[in-house]
Amino acid sequence: MIAETAAEASLASAVTSQNPVLRVAPAAPADAAAHFAASLAFHTDVSDVAAALATAAGTGTDPGFVLVDTRSTEAWEQGHIPGAVHLPTAQIPQLADAFLDRAVPVVVHCWGPGCNGATRAAYALATRGYQVKEMLGGMEYWIREGFAYETAEGPEQRAADPLTAPVGTGDCGC
Structure with a gap:
């Protein structure tokens, strides 16, 4: 199970670096929540x-x-x-x-x-x-x-x- 998780992580990393949307990873959920709450203010x-x-x-x-x-x-x-x-x-x-x-x-x-x-x-x-x-x-x-x-x-x-x-x-x- 750990090998699959590492393989999945490796695949996700490869996809992220090639995907223009995900070149910069999304913010952590707490950071995103703070940002969007501020935006609504x-x-x-x-x-x-x-x-x-x-x-x-x-x-x-x-x-x-x-x-x-x-x-x-x-x-x-x-x-x-x-x-x-x-x-x-x-x-x-x-x-x-x-x-x-x-x-x-x-x-x-x-x-x-x-x-x-x-x-x-x-x-x-x-x-x-x-x-x-x-x-x-x-x-x-x-x-x-x-x-x-x-x-x-x-x-x-x-x-x-x-x-x-x-x-x-x-x-x-x-």
């Missing part, structure tokens, strides 16, 4: 934000956070999430205290996963004493997952992109 996603906002609207309660759109005024006018506060990243040092309460968590977003504007905004807010999370996916995934948004012409909503969200259910099940 820093990030949320559009589905969770949409669900929290919908629940709050449906019950007439506060969602427990402020959603902040950190994009430019031109981007905001092109379309924004209903109920979001517009606070461009560059204006955080001057305006954050006028728009936000340090006792209320802030969720920031920008255009999408190819933009780090929300990360810069989260950093600027955190260094000023705000509790902050970044909404992964940003405005791009808000729209791609089929959630409503507002434009100068009024409310709009597109069908969910079947490659990013389940069609017709609104709940990805994750």
Whole structure:
């Protein structure tokens, strides 16, 4: 039995070194748990934000956070999430205290996963004493997952992109 275990270990080592996914071995479970717990403390996603906002609207309660759109005024006018506060990243040092309460968590977003504007905004807010999370996916995934948004012409909503969200259910099940 020990020889088989050694042989299996040798085979696993050979596979690991040739497998691009496993060239660097996965973290120990405890280390992975700590990393992912920390990630969840820093990030949320559009589905969770949409669900929290919908629940709050449906019950007439506060969602427990402020959603902040950190994009430019031109981007905001092109379309924004209903109920979001517009606070461009560059204006955080001057305006954050006028728009936000340090006792209320802030969720920031920008255009999408190819933009780090929300990360810069989260950093600027955190260094000023705000509790902050970044909404992964940003405005791009808000729209791609089929959630409503507002434009100068009024409310709009597109069908969910079947490659990013389940069609017709609104709940990805994750």
